[in-house]
Amino acid sequence: MKKLSYFLLGIGAFTFVACGGNTESTTTDESVATEDTATEEAAPAADETADANTIVLEGNDQMQFNKTEFTVKAGEVKITIKNVGSLPAEAMSHDVVVLKPGSVVKDFGMKAVEVGGIEKIDGDMKNSIVGYTEMAGPGEEKSATFNLSEPGVYPFFCSFPGHFAAMQGTITVE
Numbered sequence: 001m002k003k004l005s006y007f008l009l010g011i012g013a014f015t016f017v018a019c020g021g022n023t024e025s026t027t028t029d030e031s032v033a034t035e036d037t038a039t040e041e042a043a044p045a046a047d048e049t050a051d052a053n054t055i056v057l058e059g060n061d062q063m064q065f066n067k068t069e070f071t072v073k074a075g076e077v078k079i080t081i082k083n084v085g086s087l088p089a090e091a092m093s094h095d096v097v098v099l100k101p102g103s104v105v106k107d108f109g110m111k112a113v114e115v116g117g118i119e120k121i122d123g124d125m126k127n128s129i130v131g132y133t134e135m136a137g138p139g140e141e142k143s144a145t146f147n148l149s150e151p152g153v154y155p156f157f158c159s160f161p162g163h164f165a166a167m168q169g170t171i172t173v174e
């Protein structure tokens with residue numbers, strides 16, 4: 001990242017000199033001012049390549065995910081849940097639980113309530129849970145990295161009590 005900044009600083013300096021029609025090479029101090037804009041413009045392009053196996057999901061106060069079907073390449077997948085609502089955390093929080101292919105969301109949604117949280121599910125059922133994020137309260141976002149190395153269709157859902165029926169979807173791993 002440091003290297004990139006210096007690289008962009010270099011471009012900024014070059015642009016400054018070129019625009020000014022200034023052939024002197026002693027404008028380093030002034031070029032620092034132009035560096036900020038150059039860095040900000042270039043940032044999204046740098047992020048895109050890193051986002052290939054990243055899923056960002058939004059959950060709202062209407063108990064909805066903004067998207068329910070995803071396709072990713074086999075491997076590590078980073079999932080972020082953003083709670084865009086404003087209701088208190090005790091009333092409306094969201095997480096993302098990913099289950100192994102063939103798992104039934106309803107079974108896990110109900111079990112999570114029964115035992116007091118997805119992290120308390122034990123035994124055989126635990127083996128079918130690939131992973132989960134923390135609960136995100138209003139305005140919060142939580143991320144976790146999931147190992148989805150086997151191709152298949154992975155169900156996901158929100159384990160907040162009462163949410164699984166409305167908040168579920170699938171991740172297709174190719």
Ligand SMILES: [Cu+2]
Nearest residue numbers: 094158160163
């Ligand atoms: Cu939820």
